[in-house]
Amino acid sequence: MLRKILIGLAVVFLLSFGAIAFLYYKLQPTLREARAHSEAIKKILQPRIVKGGERFGRQTFYTAEGMGDVSQINVGWPADREGADIAVVGRRGADFIDLNGQIKKTVRFSTEQCCPAALARMDSQGEYGYLTRDESWSAPATLFDKDGHVKWRSEESGAGVDDSVAGDIRGETDDCQLP
Secondary structure: OHHHHHHHHHHHHHHHHHHHHHHHHHHHHHHHHHHHHHHHHHHHHOOOOOOOHHHOOOOOOOOOOOOOOEEEEEEOOOHHHHOOOEEEEEOOEEEEEOOOOOEEEEEEOOOOOOOOEEEEEOOOOOOEEEEEOOOOOOOOOEEEOOOOOEEEEHHHOOOOOOOOOOOOOOOOOOOOOOO
């Protein structure tokens, strides 16, 4: 009887060992492929120059001094209205620069802001201003004119602003056409 139990245990052990070996050899290529795929994805996500690196140099294009954290970069409108190519907007103001990174016009807001600002179209002729964003109840929404002076604040009409965005609610401007 003991002999039958030992033979049965040996057969179970050999079958288990064989099954484990079979699964290992069957799954091993799949695991290697998954690992290689994961490493390939990581390489793809790494910032790098893939081709033509000899044509590029590393240099500072523009330094936004006194503007605070940059929240928007626009090419074209409204920079073209100021004789520039690029509009860079930050928490404390905006700079209008040309394609060489030279400042053409500087605007600083009349009041200190703790939230980012974005360009806002003021009328159908393409006049612009700056509207604060992401207030999260910590500050009133503020609209500045193109010279950086306060034109409107939400605290005059009510408190508690989560976020703001410029838009045409009366249908007075055509946002599909740029000047």
